[in-house]
Amino acid sequence: xxxxxxxxxxxxxxxxxxxxxxxxEAFDFWRARAEEDELGAYLWVAEAAPEDVGDxxxxxxxxLFCVEGVPSTAGSRILEGYRPPYTATSVxxxxxxxxxxxxxxxxxxxxxxxxxxxxxxxxxxNPWDRSRVPGGSSGGxxxxxxxxxxxxxxxxxxxxxxxQPAALCGIVGLKPTYGAVxxxxxxxxxxxxxxxxxxxxxxxxxxLLFRHLVGRDRCDSTSVEYPEPVRLPSAERLDGLSxxxxxxxxxxxxxxxxxxxxxxxxxIEELGGAVEEIELPSARQGIAAYYVIAPAEAxxxxxxxxxxxxxxxxxxxxxDAMYEQTRHDxxxxxxxxxxxxxxxxxxxxxxxxxxxxxxxxxxxxAEDFRAxxxxxxFVVTPTSPTVAFELGERTADPLAMYLSDYFTVPMSxxxxxxxxxxxxxxxxxxxxxxxxxxxxxxxxVLDAAHALEKAIGFEGVPRA
Amino acid sequence: MxxxxxxxxxxxxxxxxxxxxxxxxxxxMFCGCALSFGEEPNTRTCxxxxxxxxxxxxxxxxxVHFALMIAMAFECDIAPRSIFHRKNYFYPDLxxxxxISQYDMPLARNGRLGDVRIHRVHLEEDAAKLVHxxxxxxxxxxxTSVVDFNRGGTPLVEIVTEPDLxxxxxxxxxxxxLQATLRRMGVSDVNMEEGSLxxxxxxxxxxxxxxxxxxxxxxxxxxxxxxxxxxxxxxIARQEExxxxxxxxxxxxLHYDPQSGGLTALRTKEEAHDYRYFPEPDLVxxxxxxxxxxxxxxxxxxxxxxxxxxxxRELELPGDTARLLSFRSELGDFFEEAIEAGDGDxxxxxxxxxxxxxxxxxxxxxxxTGVEPAALAxxxxxxxxxxxxxxxxxxxxxxxVADGGDPRAVVDAKxxxxxxxxxxxxxxxRAIASNQDAVDKVRAGKAQAIGAIVGAVMRETKGxxxxxxxxxxxxxxxxx
Ligand SMILES: [Zn+2]
Numbered sequence: 003x004x005x006x007x008x009x010x011x012x013x014x015x016x017x018x019x020x021x022x023x024x025x026x027e028a029f030d031f032w033r034a035r036a037e038e039d040e041l042g043a044y045l046w047v048a049e050a051a052p053e054d055v056g057d058x059x060x061x062x063x064x065x066l067f068c069v070e071g072v073p074s075t076a077g078s079r080i081l082e083g084y085r086p087p088y089t090a091t092s093v094x095x096x097x098x099x100x101x102x103x104x105x106x107x108x109x110x111x112x113x114x115x116x117x118x119x120x121x122x123x124x125x126x127x128n129p130w131d132r133s134r135v136p137g138g139s140s141g142g143x144x145x146x147x148x149x150x151x152x153x154x155x156x157x158x159x160x161x162x163x164x165x166q167p168a169a170l171c172g173i174v175g176l177k178p179t180y181g182a183v184x185x186x187x188x189x190x191x192x193x194x195x196x197x198x199x200x201x202x203x204x205x206x207x208x209x210l211l212f213r214h215l216v217g218r219d220r221c222d223s224t225s226v227e228y229p230e231p232v233r234l235p236s237a238e239r240l241d242g243l244s245x246x247x248x249x250x251x252x253x254x255x256x257x258x259x260x261x262x263x264x265x266x267x268x269x270i271e272e273l274g275g276a277v278e279e280i281e282l283p284s285a286r287q288g289i290a291a292y293y294v295i296a297p298a299e300a301x302x303x304x305x306x307x308x309x310x311x312x313x314x315x316x317x318x319x320x321x322d323a324m325y326e327q328t329r330h331d332x333x334x335x336x337x338x339x340x341x342x343x344x345x346x347x348x349x350x351x352x353x354x355x356x357x358x359x360x361x362x363x364x365x366x367x368a369e370d371f372r373a374x375x376x377x378x379x380f381v382v383t384p385t386s387p388t389v390a391f392e393l394g395e396r397t398a399d400p401l402a403m404y405l406s407d408y409f410t411v412p413m414s415x416x417x418x419x420x421x422x423x424x425x426x427x428x429x430x431x432x433x434x435x436x437x438x439x440x441x442x443x444x445x446x447v448l449d450a451a452h453a454l455e456k457a458i459g460f461e462g463v464p465r466a
Numbered sequence: 467m468x469x470x471x472x473x474x475x476x477x478x479x480x481x482x483x484x485x486x487x488x489x490x491x492x493x494x495m496f497c498g499c500a501l502s503f504g505e506e507p508n509t510r511t512c513x514x515x516x517x518x519x520x521x522x523x524x525x526x527x528x529x530v531h532f533a534l535m536i537a538m539a540f541e542c543d544i545a546p547r548s549i550f551h552r553k554n555y556f557y558p559d560l561x562x563x564x565x566i567s568q569y570d571m572p573l574a575r576n577g578r579l580g581d582v583r584i585h586r587v588h589l590e591e592d593a594a595k596l597v598h599x600x601x602x603x604x605x606x607x608x609x610t611s612v613v614d615f616n617r618g619g620t621p622l623v624e625i626v627t628e629p630d631l632x633x634x635x636x637x638x639x640x641x642x643x644l645q646a647t648l649r650r651m652g653v654s655d656v657n658m659e660e661g662s663l664x665x666x667x668x669x670x671x672x673x674x675x676x677x678x679x680x681x682x683x684x685x686x687x688x689x690x691x692x693x694x695x696x697x698x699x700x701x702i703a704r705q706e707e708x709x710x711x712x713x714x715x716x717x718x719x720l721h722y723d724p725q726s727g728g729l730t731a732l733r734t735k736e737e738a739h740d741y742r743y744f745p746e747p748d749l750v751x752x753x754x755x756x757x758x759x760x761x762x763x764x765x766x767x768x769x770x771x772x773x774x775x776x777x778x779r780e781l782e783l784p785g786d787t788a789r790l791l792s793f794r795s796e797l798g799d800f801f802e803e804a805i806e807a808g809d810g811d812x813x814x815x816x817x818x819x820x821x822x823x824x825x826x827x828x829x830x831x832x833x834x835t836g837v838e839p840a841a842l843a844x845x846x847x848x849x850x851x852x853x854x855x856x857x858x859x860x861x862x863x864x865x866x867v868a869d870g871g872d873p874r875a876v877v878d879a880k881x882x883x884x885x886x887x888x889x890x891x892x893x894x895x896r897a898i899a900s901n902q903d904a905v906d907k908v909r910a911g912k913a914q915a916i917g918a919i920v921g922a923v924m925r926e927t928k929g930x931x932x933x934x935x936x937x938x939x940x941x942x943x944x945x946x
Contacts, residue, residue, distance in 0.1 A: 068520040081519065088513050090520060189519040194747035223524050223750045299747055302552050305563020306517045310613070321611075325556060348554070348742035357744060 006031050011059045011153040011207040012234075015100075018057035025055045029102060032060050035151045036105045041127040041136070043146040046073050047105035056100020061211070062152035064143050065106045066113060066189040067093050067198075076189040077109040077139075079122040080307045080332025082314055090187020091219045092156065092198045099214040104152055107142030111334045112304065113163055113191040115139050116406035119397055120336045127393070128171060129463045130431055134390040137167030137406075143201045144171040148463050154211055155201045160192050161292050162385075162410025164199050165422035169385035169434020172424045172462060174455075175201045176208045176448070177410075179441040180417035181226045183212075184219030190303040192296035193224075195414050203462065205423060205452040209234050212444060233445040235452030240275030243450060245437075246378035247279050249409055252286075256388045262433040263384050266425040269457050270382075275450075280374050280381065284366035285412040289404055291367070292411045294347045294360035300337075301344030307332060339400065368416040375440045380450060383409045385422040385434030409436060419444045423451050424460040432460075477709070478674040479702045480682075481637050481667055482585075482629035485644065486622050487654045488592060488662040489532045494619035495591040496523030496566065502616035515619035517561030522748050525550075525589075529621035530752055532653040533573050533589045534762035536623055539647055539769055540584045542577030547753045548588075550746040555739055558613050559593040566591050567624075569743045573752060579647065580771060582640050583628040589752075594618030623654075629668065629679070634698035638691040641665060646770040646793040658689050665694055670715065671705045680705075681715040685722055686732065697722030700729055773798060781805070781812040790820045796831040797823070803839035810846035818846050822860060826867045836870030837863070845873035855932045858882040882930055890923075890931055894939050897922040905944050916940060 006014060006028065017023035029051035036047045045065050063069065066076035068086035075081035093103060110120040118126040118141025126141040128134040129149035136145040140157025144167035147155050157164045159177035168175025176199045183198040190196060200211035213232035219225045247267060250260050267277045309315035309328030317327025333341070347356035374381055387408055396403045413420040418441050425435035435454070439447040493500060497514035514521040537544050551569035567590035577584035594615040625644070631637045645656045645663060656663040665688045670680035685701055688694040700722065705715050719732045754762075768776075770792035777788035777798075791798040801819045805812055819832075819842070827835050845862055848854045854862070854877055862876045877883050897919050898905055907915035916937065923936045 066520075068518075074519070076519065084519070086513070086518060086520065088518075088521075186522050187520040192747075221524060222522050223748065298744060301742075302554055302562075302564050302744070305554060305556065306519070306561060308556065308558075308563065310558050311516055311561060312518070321558065345742065348744055350740045350742070353742075353744070 006153070007150045010203050012210050014059045014153060015057060015210070018059075025057050025100075026051050029055050029060050029104075032104055032153055036062070036146070039146065039149065039151040041129060041132070041145045041149055041151070042124050043107055043126050043136075043142040043149065043151055044105045045075070045077070045108050045123055045142070048103055052097075052102050055102050056097075058096070058099055058101035058214075059153035060102040060104035061096055062104045062107050062143055062146045062155035063093055064140050064155070064157045065109050066158060066191075067106075067156070068187040068189065069093055069103055069106070072103065073106065074189070075122070076113070077111045077121040077123060078307075078332065078334070078337070080313050080329070081189075082122075084312050086187075088187065091184035091221060092215050093187065095184075095217065096156070096211075096214055101211075101214070107140070107146055107152075107155060107157075109142055109157075110139035110163075111337050112189065112300070113139040113158055113160055113196070114300070114336050114340055116162065116166055116403050117391070117393075117396065118142065118167070119393065120334055122334055125393055128390045130172065130390065133392055134431070135170065135393055135395075137170035137386070137390065139163040139167075140175075140201060141167050144168050144173060144175065147171070147201050147203060148173050150463070154203070154207050156198055156211070156215070157201050158188055158191075158196055158198050159410075159414065160195045160197075160296060161414045162407035164201060165410045165420060165434065165436060166386050166406055168201050168422045169424075169432065169436075170390040172432030172434075172460065173201060173203055174205055174208045174421065174423050174451070175199065175434075176212055176421045176444065177413065177419070178212060178216070178444060179419045181224050182228055182419075182442065182444070183215045184217070184222040184225045186219055186221035186225075190299075192299040193303060194299060195292075195296060197414075205235050205421070205448055205455050208421065209445070209448045212448075229442050230445065233449070235445075235449045237449040237453040238273075238456055240270055240273040240450060240453050242274070243380070244276040244278065244378040245270055246374055246381045247277060247383070248282050248285065248381055249383040250279075252387070252408070254387050254405055254408065255384060256428075258428045259384055259386070259388060259433050262426045262428050263382075263435060266435050266454065266458065267382070269454060273453055273457055278378065280378060282367070282370040282374060282381070282412060284363060284370050287363045288367055288412040288415055289408055291360040291363035292407070292415060293343065293404060294356045295364065295415075297340040297344030298347045298357050298360075299344070301341045301348065304333075304337065304341055336400070364415045367412050371412075371416045371418055371438075371440070379439070380447065381438045383436045383438075385409060385436040389428050389431035389433060413438045417441060419447050421447055421451050423455055423458075425458060426460065476674040477671040477702075477706050478632060479634070479669055479671050479698070480629045480679060481631035481634070481669045481698060483625075483627045483631070483637060483640070484666040484668070485625040485627075485641075486664040487536075487625065487648060487656065489529050489621040489623060490652070490654050490662075491526055491528040491532065491621050493526060493528075495526050495529055495589070495621040497619055499619065501620055505616060507612075507614035507616060510616040511618070515561070516615055517563075523566055523746075525749055525752065526621055529589060530754075531758070531762055531765070532621075532651075533587065533623050534754060534758065535651055535653060535765055536625070536648065537574035537577065537587045538762055538766055539651060540574075540577030540579050540587065540625075542574035542584060542587055544574045544754060544759070545571060545752075547571070547751045548573045549751045550589075550749045551743045552746050554742045557593070558611065559596050559618070561594065561615065561618060565593065566746055566749070580640060580643050582630045585626040585628050586624075587626075588624050590622050590624060592617055592620035592622050629670075629682075634695040634702070637667060637698055638695040641691050641694060642793060643771065646795070650767055650770055650795045651765075652767075658691070661689075664689075667694065667698055669698055669701050669705070671702060671709065681717050683715065683717065684719045685729075686719055688722060690724075693722060693724045696724070696727065697729070700727060704729060770795065777816075781816070783813060783816050787813075787816050787820050791816060796833065800832045800839050800842075804843040804846075807840035807843040809840075809843040811850060814846050814850060815843055818842060818863075822863055823867075826863065835867050837866040838870065841866055841871070841873055848873060848877070852932060852935075853877075854882060855930055857929045857933075861929070881928075890927070890936070891939065893923055893926045893931075894919075894936065894943060897926065898940065898943060908944060
């Protein structure tokens with residue numbers, strides 16, 4: 003059999019369509035790779051290929067996607083043993099396109115985190131350096147793809163949860179426009195921000211997977227019909243395109259990371275693109291607004307975990323005691339912290355000062371981007387202020403952890419399309435470049451990313 | 467204190483109602499489950515209405531349509547854009563930990579029904595049903611509690627009135643008009659015992675004639691208009707006594723127990739909520755299009771208040787009759803069909819439809835019985851033409867209700883046609899001859915003694931004779 007590890011998912015799909023690769027063999031190959039994973043990337047691996055395995059490589063699915071009959075815990079102990087009675091629309095779309103579910107990947111509990119250390123089932127190691135984090139919250143999906151334990155994967159991005167782990171693991175991660183992919187069956191963190199997207203080895207795979215994810219879903223009122231067919235990228239030049247750079251002077255941005263990004267800007271110009279600095283005046287308030295809005299929504303989204311209908315139940319005695327003990331035992335510290343922040347922010351007397359103000363900031367950030375896209379085609383930033391950090395390095399400092407999403411949160415608040423691609427290495431660890439475009443501009447964003455990807459020639463994790 | 471002192475100050479109650487109406491849609495508010503009508507517990511559920519992880523609500527278009535109809539029936543201003551909010555609280559009847567409701571941007575505001583102003587109309591979802599085993603019947607102190615999620619997610623419309631009602635009777639009367647109106651529209655069963663219509667009342671008192679409002683209390687969940695009236699009366703009496711005794715009314719929520727007639731305060735802990743409302747991010751705003759509004763407008767039937775007014779104006783029916791025909795719209799429909807058939811005077815037909823018919827069919831719909839509107843109209847016409855006596859016609863109606871058919875055929879078959887005057891004269895003659903005693907008494911001025919003679923005639927004619935005419939003939943004959 004062909005060495006599948008040397009091929010991207012699109013190439014494998016091509017072989018399957020031509021009859022040169024049996025979908026079942028491919029599935030078994032990847033299943034074995036997933037079984038052998040030692041990074042903690044998987045929480046569950048499929049036992050066997052489904053009867054009707056199709057001609058797309060199997061996909062690793064972040065644990066928070068509900069898959070009928072398959073453990074789906076969102077990385078939380080409070081859903082231990084929960085097997086949903088239904089399958090998420092995004093996963094069903096992939097299944098009907100021919101991609102079987104390979105396994106469920108580890109993640110920060112309820113997608114709250116930037117290092118995967120908040121998982122209720124243990125951390126994930128970065129395949130580039132196993133003493134480091136893979137990023138989060140889709141850390142398992144990113145690590146699995148980077149380590150060759152999955153041909154491709156899906157994750158969710160609320161404030162950077164696809165892009166940041168993709169950057170830290172040296173792969174491609176796309177956060178689609180809000181509404182492009184159905185959220186039905188995605189265990190919710192912050193409903194107005196959560197969006198499903200691909201984590202892949204290259205830009206072509208991201209476009210191919212994204213193509214099968216999009217579409218209006220009658221089960222998700224906030225989903226929309228994608229306005230055009232998703233194109234597979236082919237560009238090799240950037241002539242006539244303008245790139246607005248933001249954030250290279252920001253405090254907290256690692257200088258070496260900034261230098262890698264500057265190098266990439268040079269590549270953009272070599273490919274015929276124009277680079278200029280732009281200002282996003284309200285983006286600096288992004289983290290502050292995000293850490294009001296997301297916890298506020300989460301505080302309501304997580305109220306359903308009460309031990310009554312599903313999941314473990316602790317405590318006896320009266321109802322309140324049962325609620326308290328179940329939630330005390332089931333939720334991790336970061337989840338509890340955010341529930342408290344969110345509950346406080348929505349409380350009577352504080353609502354306007356916190357939630358109201360945060361929504362105003364959100365509107366301003368969206369306006370900043372609208373203004374920027376009148377001047378430039380794309381906005382580029384570093385994806386993460388630093389490369390992958392040591393496991394345990396930031397667990398005691400939530401604020402430092404929150405700043406991991408400094409460059410990704412503004413795009414989430416604005417609901418626009420953004421992709422992270424590997425820009426190069428810094429001390430042997432990957433650096434991600436973020437390219438953002440207006441809502442529903444994924445095909446153009448991915449085309450530009452493709453041209454850059456070709457020129458950068460980034461190679462994945464060195465294999466023994 | 468002398469009895470000549472002026473009456474103690476008069477107080478005036480100020481009452482507003484908060485009404486919850488379960489809509490009669492095909493499916494629940496935010497999922498595809500069919501509505502439940504007493505099915506086995508937890509058989510009308512799905513991952514969405516059980517609040518499973520990852521599920522999302524989708525607003526029921528039919529519920530929005532019904533809510534728009536209601537808003538229009540109440541002549542409200544419909545919001546061009548209204549949104550849903552999450553109302554957060556922990557309770558086992560609320561599987562998501564929040565209720566999806568509307569808050570500061572409701573579907574409609576500023577309406578009117580009768581002479582009561584409607585403050586707002588909004589859409590929300592119903593909670594599940596809790597059943598508590600144990601002495602208290604409440605969740606605290608219950609041995610076990612079980613949840614039936616069949617009701618959870620049923621569409622509700624909440625209607626809030628302005629505090630425009632000034633007596634318990636007016637509140638109950640308004641409630642009846644509201645019930646008749648919604649029933650006529652076909653948007654709800656509006657059955658108070660089954661809970662598809664639920665009433666809460668806010669009540670305060672103030673010195674008569676003053677404009678300021680007193681501190682109000684809330685009466686929860688009165689499940690009949692009679693209890694609403696009694697509960698309000700009890701609470702108004704309690705407040706008056708309190709105030710007259712120099713006390714102050716405290717803002718609290720009360721439960722009226724119809725058995726004991728007593729009012730009990732609900733534990734304050736249960737009402738001390740901060741619901742932390744915020745816009746529901748899983749739903750898009752309701753922005754009614756011109757087509758949606760047109761469809762709602764077209765679906766509105768003539769409403770009871772307008773219909774009663776028309777019956778009074780055009781057909782000159784008495785107010786009570788017109789209201790009865792409008793509040794029980796099935797009687798109104800039957801009446802209009804009977805009038806349409808062309809026979810019989812409208813007032814007489816209305817009389818029969820509102821008196822004789824309900825006496826035989828109770829609360830049933832006449833369309834479900836044997837009697838056709840045209841048949842009743844013909845029967846009434848026969849009575850008017852004196853072809854049949856009133857009492858014989860009542861007998862005919864018994865047959866029509868039970869078996870249907872044509873009134874004339876029934877009259878012929880049972881030999882109920884009015885005795886003709888020649889035959890009747892002979893019978894009257896005989897009756898006078900055999901009741902000479904009574905004749906003497908009548909002549910002596912004892913008018914009521916005529917009854918014996920009339921009775922004899924009626925017996926002989928088996929009720930076919932008209933009592934009034936018989937009296938007249940007897941009086942003529944004996945010259946009194
Ligand atoms: Zn349901």
